[in-house]
Amino acid sequence: xxxxxxxxxxxxxxxxxxxxxxxxxxxxxxxxxxxxxxxxxxxxxxxxxxxxxxxxxxxxxxxxxxxxxxxxxxxxxxxxxxxxxxxxxxxxxxxxxxxxxxxxxxxxxxxxxxxxxxxxxxxxxxxxxxxxxxxxxxxxxxxxxxxxxxxxxxxxxxxxxxxxxxxxxxxxxxxxxxxxxxxxxxxxxxxxxxxxxxxxxxxxxxxxxxxxxxxxxxxxxxxxxxxxxxxxxxxxxxxxxxxxxxxxxxxxxxxxxxxxxxxxxxxxxxxxxxxxxxxxxxxxxxxxxxxxxxxxxxxxxxxxx
Amino acid sequence: xxxxxxxxxxxxxxxxxxxxxxxxxxxxxxxxxxxxxxxxxxxxxxxxxxxxxxxxxxxxxxxxxxxxxxxxxxxxxxxxxxxxxxxxxx
Numbered sequence: 001x002x003x004x005x006x007x008x009x010x011x012x013x014x015x016x017x018x019x020x021x022x023x024x025x026x027x028x029x030x031x032x033x034x035x036x037x038x039x040x041x042x043x044x045x046x047x048x049x050x051x052x053x054x055x056x057x058x059x060x061x062x063x064x065x066x067x068x069x070x071x072x073x074x075x076x077x078x079x080x081x082x083x084x085x086x087x088x089x090x091x092x093x094x095x096x097x098x099x100x101x102x103x104x105x106x107x108x109x110x111x112x113x114x115x116x117x118x119x120x121x122x123x124x125x126x127x128x129x130x131x132x133x134x135x136x137x138x139x140x141x142x143x144x145x146x147x148x149x150x151x152x153x154x155x156x157x158x159x160x161x162x163x164x165x166x167x168x169x170x171x172x173x174x175x176x177x178x179x180x181x182x183x184x185x186x187x188x189x190x191x192x193x194x195x196x197x198x199x200x201x202x203x204x205x206x207x208x209x210x211x212x213x214x215x216x217x218x219x220x221x222x223x224x225x226x227x228x229x230x231x232x233x234x235x236x237x238x239x240x241x242x243x244x245x246x247x248x249x250x251x252x253x254x255x256x257x258x259x260x261x262x263x264x265x266x267x268x269x270x271x272x273x274x275x276x277x278x279x280x281x282x283x284x285x286x287x288x289x290x291x292x293x294x295x296x297x298x299x300x301x302x303x304x305x
Numbered sequence: 306x307x308x309x310x311x312x313x314x315x316x317x318x319x320x321x322x323x324x325x326x327x328x329x330x331x332x333x334x335x336x337x338x339x340x341x342x343x344x345x346x347x348x349x350x351x352x353x354x355x356x357x358x359x360x361x362x363x364x365x366x367x368x369x370x371x372x373x374x375x376x377x378x379x380x381x382x383x384x385x386x387x388x389x390x391x392x393x394x395x
Binding site for chain 2: 232233234235237238241256257260261264265267268
């Protein structure tokens with residue numbers, strides 16, 4: 001089996017997962033195996049066309065890929081559809097399926113990239129195409145190690161402080177971004193179903209988990225001047241819900257109350273900001289410099305962001 | 306005037322404020338310390354004068370100021386469909 005670290009978990013997998021952080025050794029916390037998976041769960045609590053959910057079990061049906069059964073947050077069984085491309089299964093496994101497993105384990109899972117700044121984690125949320133991965137890549141070239149891309153898993157320590165789990169998966173970048181950031185030569189294969197490549201970030205965080213310090217909501221527009229504006233708590237909570245890895249799933253799995261409570265705990269410790277930036281890759285360096293200035297300013301005030 | 310809570314809300318405390326989310330609409334509300342106390346007090350239907358009496362025991366506020374501010378706050382809750390007001394002898 002192949003061994004990886006994904007969102008802080010050691011995962012042993014029958015399936016090769018391109019772009020994931022490969023390990024030489026470790027005790028698996030999650031095991032992914034090929035095996036027979038029934039077409040439906042018995043006695044489901046919720047059943048939809050694409051998935052069934054029951055106590056401790058979750059069954060995902062993906063046409064053209066196969067069926068995934070997630071059990072107790074630590075076992076994934078995959079039955080591949082005849083003729084389905086293995087790369088597509090791996091892409092599903094690393095995105096939707098891992099996101100669901102983390103939800104099953106009680107994590108807050110955001111659709112976000114994350115960078116390490118002075119031993120702390122900064123998260124970047126936003127809709128697809130807003131530049132989450134590209135900003136993480138830009139920061140990585142400036143010496144801010146990449147913690148994660150696409151899926152950011154937040155857990156709480158014994159005191160209730162939020163931590164972002166290590167992932168260090170490779171960044172999914174467009175050709176334009178690879179050229180603009182001079183990262184050619186660091187590609188590690190094509191991303192299935194997207195005109196992007198997996199790229200090994202120039203600097204990767206290797207900490208198991210880092211304390212969360214700030215969350216930035218990325219929005220790009222045809223504006224002249226980038227800006228960072230703090231979000232009021234209700235607005236921030238709304239955005240944490242909207243930027244969940246799978247917002248509809250949180251609701252349909254009956255996790256709305258848990259997610260709200262966890263989001264409020266997060267907001268009790270950190271700041272959330274709207275980061276409006278000029279659309280396009282050319283302004284990314286400027287955006288990253290503005291972030292640096294923001295971090296320096298908040299650090300010098302000695303206050304929680 | 307009788308005040309009733311409306312809808313199903315989740316609430317949490319962040320520092321000195323409370324935040325609430327409507328399960329039905331997904332709307333969010335942020336309440337100050339006094340707003341949180343009012344929210345607690347309207348868990349059971351209560352009249353405006355009884356509510357103001359309770360608040361004057363908890364906070365240092367004049368009766369007329371209390372009533373005016375509470376009425377404005379209640380209108381806000383009504384606007385967010387968090388409370389309803391029914392006209393009764395008060």
